[in-house]
Amino acid sequence: MEHTFKVSKYIFQDFKKALIIYYGIIIGIFMLMLFSYMRFSSGQSGDDIRFGGFGVSTVIFMFVSGLNCFKVNFKFMQANNISRKRFYRGTIIALISVAALMAFVDVVLNNVFNQIIPYEGVFEQLYRNGNYFADFVWSFALMVLAVSTGMFITLLYYKCNKLMKVMISFIPVVLFILLALFNNLTKGAVAYGVVNFFTAVLGFENYNPYIAVFSFFIASAGVLALSYGLIRRMPIKD
């Protein structure tokens, strides 16, 4: 186990720089928000100014990190003769740790910003729920899904040869076109179904974030399982 943590240690230190830059930017943007608020508000409550939405950028950051976490790290671990099993486990541990860290920092920042300007995090906006713990768990689960998906996509690309890469890239496009087509044919039934599905799965109906948490974890588990399937016999390529 200790050896697996050594892998995690390396993957994690890879993140340090990116995290500092990311939060540096976030704080920078917050300063901008603060400045414009002070500049443009009249100071009376009832002002219709709202800021928000950093949660989205964090999710994107996690997704992109997932995309970048494989190739260079895999090669380095192969140079050190680490098995793919150990590399996978070590990476997952590191990624989940970063997800937890960022979820935590986001909740903290949200509430700090809240005190200063009328700021509303994504979670608040979606669920009308100010519970810190729920916010943390929901953000955490979403980050895990985002980073896992990023990793899965990069694994897929790494494994596939050129032809397959092109085919894979087309799949979401083709899917979307097909869905749109069916939507027209069924006079909107598909769109209706899709909206219903996401509403249910994300707990929007009852403003229940824990349903979303459950969905995120299920989806993550699926993606992570598929990722392991790809990694376990991944040959070293150029």
Added chain:
Amino acid sequence: MSKIEIKSITKDYGDTKALDNVSLTIEPNKIYGLLGRNGAGKTTLLNLITNKIFPTEGSIKIAGEPVLENDKVLKNIFYMMERNLYPEALKVKEIFKWTKEYYLLFDIEYANKLSDRFGLDINKKIRSLSTGYASIFKAIVALASNADILIYDEPVLGLDANHRNMFYKELLANYSEKPKTIIISTHLIEEVETVLEEVIIIKEGKLIEKKPVEDLLASAYVISGEASKVDEYLKDKTYIEEEHMGKYKSATVIENIQYKNETLARKLNLDFAKVELQKLFISLTN
């Protein structure tokens, strides 16, 4: 201790057979040379031994345990690859530090000493190393790893003559001090000939020879002299690699050197000479 058993290994890439039913045992604590032409399958074999790729058929065991995805076995092997797998953005000294995490016996002090001796700047990033220094860097990591099994794939690529000399001497010093299994895969047969104890020769994916260097060299000899006289000597003998220069001819006789017919050679005014490993290799793999 760390015997490497390669059993019936086959590796296919689509329709191409990179390795075809290769079986051999690599005994511990010897210096082996892995020789073969470009594309013969040397690197494929090394990649299979070190879990970089997976066999189509067959198995590889080290100290009785399968190599496949086996960290316990893998941590005793250090593989200096021809290509660079190290992150380009890291500095040499950072990679020394991280290597110690995964190879517990890695000797950072020794690595620094070697870097000094070879003129490697440990503050340089991997991406800014020349071809020669990239090889030197990787060779130093291997030498300082203190692993039981050291595998070098083209270790002296791009190294000048002085550095090549230093490398072989360092390898021998390291090996003398602490015996280990060493496999060197290289094209520079002439240089490496005296350093090796045994050679393994791969031709078109098949194992064609595995012998102590001494035995291989004793299994043939060169006869030379006037062409017609040489032909007379060669009657009833197996020979390869004829060379003509006007009326002068030489041929490599495939027969143990102890059986050479000195009397006949004297009568025919012919000369014997030692067969060079590289020349023998060229004929065997043509």
Added chain:
Amino acid sequence: MLLDFNSEKPIYMQLAEAVEDDILKGIFEEETQVPSTTEISISFKINPATAGKGINLLVDEDILYKKRGVGMFVSKGAKEKIMQKRKDGFYNNYVLTLLEEASKLDISRSEIIEMIERSKAR
């Protein structure tokens, strides 16, 4: 010590002879230490097993002996032993070769003896 990697003679044998030569020349005196197999291996870039084989040849003939924990030493009487060994081989290794070369050049026995006499005067 000189080794010829192009010679027909196996390296380990050459090594043994080279050490013997140096003993005869007095470079390695009796009861003094000779270079270790490690030193030899590194100096000449030869496999330590090969170096060891050459040294062991001399140990088997009692020309060298091993002092545990220190290294290889020249045995007492080694010089004598080597000289005797070489004397025994002199006829086959040098005399016959000389006669062979002489016959190639049509040099008669008496001419050879005359040459030997001539060299004495030098």
